[in-house]
Amino acid sequence: MNHRARVNPIACEAHGMCAELLPERITLDEWGYPIVDGTPLQDWQVAHAIRAARACPTFALLVARERTPPPLRGRHGERRG
Amino acid sequence: MSVNSTLTESPAPTGQPAPAALPRLLVGVPLRGALSLEEHIAIHGPLPATSGRGRRRARERAALLIDEIERSGLLGHGGAAFPTATKMQAVASARRRAIVVVNAAEGEPASRKDRTLLERLPHLVLDGAILVAGAVGADEVIVCACESAKEGIESMARAIEERAVAAERAPRVHLNAVPNHYVAGQESAMVNYLNGGPAKPTFTPPLPFEQGVRRRPTLVNNAETLAHVALIARHGASWFRQLGTPSQPGSALVTLSGPLADPGVYEIEHGASLASLIKAAGGSTARTHGALIGGYAGSWVAGELLNGVALSNEHLAAHGASLGAGVVLLLSERACPVAETARIARWLAGQSTRQCGPCVHGLDALATTIEEIAGGVVQAQAGQRIGRLASLTAGRGACGHPDGAVNLILSALETFEAEFAEHARHGPCDRCARPPELPMPARPVSQESTRGMLARR
Numbered sequence: 022m023n024h025r026a027r028v029n030p031i032a033c034e035a036h037g038m039c040a041e042l043l044p045e046r047i048t049l050d051e052w053g054y055p056i057v058d059g060t061p062l063q064d065w066q067v068a069h070a071i072r073a074a075r076a077c078p079t080f081a082l083l084v085a086r087e088r089t090p091p092p093l094r095g096r097h098g099e100r101r102g
Numbered sequence: 103m104s105v106n107s108t109l110t111e112s113p114a115p116t117g118q119p120a121p122a123a124l125p126r127l128l129v130g131v132p133l134r135g136a137l138s139l140e141e142h143i144a145i146h147g148p149l150p151a152t153s154g155r156g157r158r159r160a161r162e163r164a165a166l167l168i169d170e171i172e173r174s175g176l177l178g179h180g181g182a183a184f185p186t187a188t189k190m191q192a193v194a195s196a197r198r199r200a201i202v203v204v205n206a207a208e209g210e211p212a213s214r215k216d217r218t219l220l221e222r223l224p225h226l227v228l229d230g231a232i233l234v235a236g237a238v239g240a241d242e243v244i245v246c247a248c249e250s251a252k253e254g255i256e257s258m259a260r261a262i263e264e265r266a267v268a269a270e271r272a273p274r275v276h277l278n279a280v281p282n283h284y285v286a287g288q289e290s291a292m293v294n295y296l297n298g299g300p301a302k303p304t305f306t307p308p309l310p311f312e313q314g315v316r317r318r319p320t321l322v323n324n325a326e327t328l329a330h331v332a333l334i335a336r337h338g339a340s341w342f343r344q345l346g347t348p349s350q351p352g353s354a355l356v357t358l359s360g361p362l363a364d365p366g367v368y369e370i371e372h373g374a375s376l377a378s379l380i381k382a383a384g385g386s387t388a389r390t391h392g393a394l395i396g397g398y399a400g401s402w403v404a405g406e407l408l409n410g411v412a413l414s415n416e417h418l419a420a421h422g423a424s425l426g427a428g429v430v431l432l433l434s435e436r437a438c439p440v441a442e443t444a445r446i447a448r449w450l451a452g453q454s455t456r457q458c459g460p461c462v463h464g465l466d467a468l469a470t471t472i473e474e475i476a477g478g479v480v481q482a483q484a485g486q487r488i489g490r491l492a493s494l495t496a497g498r499g500a501c502g503h504p505d506g507a508v509n510l511i512l513s514a515l516e517t518f519e520a521e522f523a524e525h526a527r528h529g530p531c532d533r534c535a536r537p538p539e540l541p542m543p544a545r546p547v548s549q550e551s552t553r554g555m556l557a558r559r
Contacts, residue, residue, distance in 0.1 A: 029305045030458035031500050050494050054459040 023061040023087040026070050030054075032081035039082045042073035055082070122344035126353050127329050128369045131222050136257040139264040142225035149229050150335045164237040168194060171331060173339035175351040179215075180205055180287070180324030181399070181427040183350070183415060186331070189321060192311040193238040196319035200240040202273070203296065203315065204231050206247045206254070206325040207280045207287030210397040211541040212429045215355035216325045218367045220247055220254030223329065224261035228275065230328025233335050235273040238321050242274050245325075246292055249279040250543075282543065284398070284453035288501045289322045291455075302455040303501035324427075326355055346372035347414045354425065356413065360432025360539070361388035376411040376430065388434040392517055394540070396426030398450060399506025402517035405435075422513060431540065438533035440525045442540050443514040444469070444476040449542045450507040461504040464495025468511055475522055478529025488515065 026046055028039075035053035045066060046058045062070055067084070074082040130137060130145045137145070151163070172187035193200050204227060206216040219227050231243045245262070247255050255277065262275050278296065280286050286301040293314045295301035314320025323331075330352060334342050343351040350372040356379065359365045363384025370379055376393065380386055392404045393411070401423035403411055411417070415424045433439060451465035468491050474480055481487065488511075496508040515522055525531065 029500075030460065030498060031303075031305050033459060035459055050460065052459055052463040054463075054498070056494075056498075 024067045024070065024084055025059055025061055025087060026057050026074075027059060027083050027085070028055055028057050029081045029083060032079045034079050034081070036078050038076045038078065039073045042076055043069050046070065047073070057082075061087070122341060124345070124353055124371060125369045126333055126345075127219070127223065127226060127326070127355060128367075136222055136224050136261065137226075139225055139261070142223075146226070146229075146332070147336060149232065149332075164194070164239065167233060167237040167335060170339050171334055174334045174342040175339075175349075176327065176330055176334060176342065177350060178324055179326035179330070179354060179428065181210075181397070183424065186323065186327055189311060189323070190234060190238055193240075193319045193321040196312065198318050200235075200238045200319045200321060201315045202231055202235045202238070202240045202243045203292060203310075203320055203322040204243065204245040204325055204328060205287055205289070205292060205322050206245065206251070207292060208248050208251070208427075209282070209284040209287040210427050210429055211284075211543050212357060212359055212394075212397060212431050213427050214357045215367050215428055217248065217251040217254040218355070219325050219329055220245075220251060220258045222257070224258045225265075226329040226332050227258075227325045228261060228265060229332035229335075230323075230330070231275070232272055233331055234321060234323060234328065238319075240273055240321065243276070244296060244315065245275065245277045246280045246287075246296070247277065248282050248286075250282040255279060283455075284450070285455050285501060285503050288503070290501065292322060293320055300455075302457055303499075303503075305500050326428075347416060349416050350414050354413075354428050356425075356428040356430055358383050358430045358432075359541075360393075361386050361390065361434040361436075362432065363387055370413055372425075373412050373414040373417065376413055377409055379413065379430065380408075380432075386432060388436060391433045391435055391437070391439050394431040394433065394510075395421075395423045395429070397429035397431075398446060398510055399502070400424070400426050400429065400510060401513040402510075404517050433539060436533065437536060437539040438521070438531055439514065439518040440476045440521050441530070441534040441536075442538065443511065443518070444472045445538055445542065446514075446540055447472045447507070447511050450503075450510070454503060458499040458504070460495055460498035464491055464498070464504060465507055467491050468495065468508070472511065475526050476530065476534070478525055478527070480526045484526065488512075 033054060037049055037053055039055050040047045040049045047055045050056055070084045074084045168187055168190050176186045177183040178186055206220055208216040235243050245258055259277055262277060280295055281301045285291055288303050289310050290304045290306055291301050293310045294304050296315045310320040310322050346352045353369050353371050356368050356370050358368055358379060365383060368382060390405045392402050393408055394400055394402055403421045403423060413425055418424050447469040451469040454461045454465055456462050471484055471488055475484055492508045492512055496505045
């Protein structure tokens with residue numbers, strides 16, 4: 022269960038809440054936009070990350086469990102490649 | 103600019119009867135106007151059947167075309183060189199009925215190849231679009247052309263009309279003009295625009311192949327890529343591979359500009375030498391500082407290295423460059439590379455769609471720093487500041503624009519290091535005041551053109 026944090030740069034308006042609430046993973050650049058460490062979160066960090074995501078005024082911080090992409094299949098189920 | 107059908111370096115014929123040599127796409131290209139449907143069929147033969155009787159046959163044929171394209175090794179010609187078959191498979195395996203978008207937005211200011219295809223060879227592009235539509239199960243094709251390509255739009259509209267008379271179970275084909283700015287041709291920006299939004303990139307996922315135009319799985323292919331598909335479907339993968347390199351087979355359209363006797367759009371074999379391309383264009387008319395390869399997201403190759411350059415991504419990687427959308431721009435020695443870079447950096451900052459903070463602020467700060475160096479007004483540690491700004495800007499936008507712009511700026515600083523150092527010490531040179539050589543369309547990303555909900559059909 023690898024969780025990762027990621028920012029939607031279009032939604033982000035540099036409020037900076039995430040860096041306050043998840044300083045272990047997020048720092049701010051000189052314009053106030055978050056620089057996010059995108060490597061898998063450690064277990065104890067997940068709850069903090071989710072709290073930071075909920076606190077973001079524009080919902081720009083995303084915390085998602087990694088999903089493994091399904092194998093490519095043909096239009097009607099036949100395997101390709 | 104002219105259109106030229108040229109250049110075979112090492113055709114390596116293997117005894118196949120089909121014409122393996124160049125020109126392929128540009129065979130029979132008229133000097134003016136477009137090839138009619140009749141002329142097109144006379145040159146290339148009729149469109150190979152995609153839909154047989156019964157759904158089963160149609161499905162088999164579709165899978166066959168995707169397999170053939172996979173074997174051909176065709177890579178996308180829009181700039182990213184992504185394997186075309188992989189994209190098709192992803193769309194074909196989606197459940198909902200798909201849509202095919204022909205990308206001829208060609209936001210790259212120095213590129214003319216896609217508008218040339220629309221203008222002169224619209225049926226080749228339509229062939230490819232109809233073929234991939236059949237293969238991925240799409241019932242609709244949307245051709246997107248840059249609003250500034252008036253002649254291309256007119257000739258494509260006529261071609262679609264010609265087809266409408268003949269079509270039986272072909273997909274519906276629409277033509278759409280998209281705004282003329284740098285980022286409008288980015289996949290998600292184009293899909294966003296077709297959905298009634300502004301022509302600005304969106305946050306992904308979902309990618310267009312998952313959920314694109316009208317939330318349907320959408321295959322976005324560059325116009326030239328589809329023209330190659332039209333020929334692969336007719337002559338096969340092994341024919342296609344007779345030109346080019348093993349990792350980048352086939353030919354490519356290249357827009358060559360700069361101080362040349364005959365600049366224009368040329369068809370080359372991947373791996374052809376830059377020297378042979380320049381020779382085909384009548385040779386250069388002035389000494390050059392170097393060549394910008396891959397457009398405004400591309401890289402510079404210094405003048406003294408140009409003789410050894412081969413035009414394939416594998417080879418160009420050694421120079422930190424790639425062919426991109428097939429743009430090669432020579433900069434004459436009359437121009438000042440520092441002043442040119444400062445102008446381009448400012449232009450690229452202006453082409454940001456201003457959605458992502460790091461792109462807006464980072465590109466602006468980079469442009470300012472370059473302008474300061476060009477003017478000889480240098481803050482302390484300007485070099486370090488550029489390095490830091492570059493790392494704060496690249497990779498932090500929703501699309502690849504900041505990455506491409508940073509790549510170009512860093513490449514210019516490295517290639518023209520001596521000139522930059524000279525300007526930093528002594529200020530502007532005599533050549534700084536000369537008119538710009540590198541093209542920059544005057545029109546910025548105006549809010550008007552990108553707000554969306556324009557009359558489009």
